[in-house]
Amino acid sequence: MKIGIIGGGQLGRMLALAGTPLGQQFAFLDPASDACAAALGEHLCAAYDDREQLRQLAEDADVVTFEFESVPAETVAFLEQHVPVFPNAESLRIARDRWFEKSMFRELGIPTPEFADIQCQADLNNAVQNIGLPAVLKTRTLGYDGKGQKLLRQPEDVIDAFAELGSVPCILEGFVPFTGEVSLVAVRSRDGDTRCYPLVHNTHEQGILRLSVASTEHPLQAQAENYAGRVLDKLNYVGVLAFEFFEVDGGLKANEIAPRVHNSGHWTIEGAECSQFENHLRAIAGLPLGSTAKVGESAMLNFIGEVPAVAKVTAIPDCHLHHYGKEFKPGRKVGHATLRCTDAAVLQSRIAEVQALID
Numbered sequence: 117m118k119i120g121i122i123g124g125g126q127l128g129r130m131l132a133l134a135g136t137p138l139g140q141q142f143a144f145l146d147p148a149s150d151a152c153a154a155a156l157g158e159h160l161c162a163a164y165d166d167r168e169q170l171r172q173l174a175e176d177a178d179v180v181t182f183e184f185e186s187v188p189a190e191t192v193a194f195l196e197q198h199v200p201v202f203p204n205a206e207s208l209r210i211a212r213d214r215w216f217e218k219s220m221f222r223e224l225g226i227p228t229p230e231f232a233d234i235q236c237q238a239d240l241n242n243a244v245q246n247i248g249l250p251a252v253l254k255t256r257t258l259g260y261d262g263k264g265q266k267l268l269r270q271p272e273d274v275i276d277a278f279a280e281l282g283s284v285p286c287i288l289e290g291f292v293p294f295t296g297e298v299s300l301v302a303v304r305s306r307d308g309d310t311r312c313y314p315l316v317h318n319t320h321e322q323g324i325l326r327l328s329v330a331s332t333e334h335p336l337q338a339q340a341e342n343y344a345g346r347v348l349d350k351l352n353y354v355g356v357l358a359f360e361f362f363e364v365d366g367g368l369k370a371n372e373i374a375p376r377v378h379n380s381g382h383w384t385i386e387g388a389e390c391s392q393f394e395n396h397l398r399a400i401a402g403l404p405l406g407s408t409a410k411v412g413e414s415a416m417l418n419f420i421g422e423v424p425a426v427a428k429v430t431a432i433p434d435c436h437l438h439h440y441g442k443e444f445k446p447g448r449k450v451g452h453a454t455l456r457c458t459d460a461a462v463l464q465s466r467i468a469e470v471q472a473l474i475d
């Protein structure tokens with residue numbers, strides 16, 4: 117079976133690494149000549165709205181999927197006419213726009229921060245009156261890794277905030293005094309079978325994920341699975357979906373969803389019976405899902421900007437290196453390490469060993 121992937125970055129690369137043993141082949145559409153997934157399949161080097169290359173991809177592939185959500189809507193609509201596409205266009209439409217996303221949470225009764233649609237500075241001034249400060253202004257689309265957002269602490273911060281974010285449609289969210297950030301990676305098959313990985317604790321710095329630690333019997337696991345199930349069923353979703361939550365007042369508030377394999381699920385490559393990448397491929401290919409159970413205590417640390425010396429990373433026991441083969445650049449995710457240990461205390465010391473290399 118041939119899988120077409122829109123995007124040829126590290127997520128596409130890790131999908132291909134997981135799917136090759138299943139006998140799958142891969143083709144990637146990505147305008148970057150140095151797309152790092154290209155080493156693992158055919159590379160259609162073209163813009164995401166290039167009709168000729170999209171037609172070629174649709175003809176060659178048995179099924180098409182995505183490694184990022186901000187794919188042009190016309191691209192998805194065009195592909196859907198020619199080839200099965202998962203997740204579906206509606207899932208991408210909702211997930212790429214924070215207003216649609218949060219409105220869906222509200223409609224499904226899933227707690228989320230207070231929010232308001234912002235089309236101009238006057239909207240922002242009004243919304244701040246209702247929601248109060250501190251609050252977070254975010255562009256509705258195209259924000260990632262903390263980009264496209266601004267924390268408003270005091271009235272002076274509000275004055276030019278809409279222009280500072282580029283005078284594009286935004287939402288204002290109430291600031292959540294969270295005690296932790298967790299994510300749930302869930303997968304739903306073509307026939308509606310749904311499975312979830314254990315909740316993961318995430319630590320961000322400057323808006324970029326640094327560390328994910330898979331939990332054991334998290335008290336909010338059932339609540340998170342319940343919320344994710346509502347979204348998956350509502351969207352008739354097929355594939356992996358990641359759900360990011362704030363932990364606050366002993367419960368969860370939904371932050372956002374990502375309609376794809378997710379950085380906070382990379383630990384599953386070594387840390388779970390069947391990784392998020394393999395399960396995504398199984399789901400979209402119409403295969404039975406694999407077990408999402410943890411196999412030990414597991415964590416993932418991102419390498420941002422550069423990968424430490426390979427010999428040093430691989431010298432750490434229980435440590436698995438994933439080097440994405442990308443050019444090193446400040447702020448860019450270029451690799452990660454997964455740790456899988458037999459007990460939680462050892463895991464903590466291994467995390468410290470990897471962190472020492474990063475520092």
Ligand code: AMP
Binds near residue numbers: 323
């Ligand atoms: P996002 O791109 O929405 O995931 O936001 C990036 C990070 O900013 C989150 O992981 C949080 O650490 C922080 N953040 C986003 N929205 C809020 C909020 N409403 N309240 C508090 N912190 C937030």
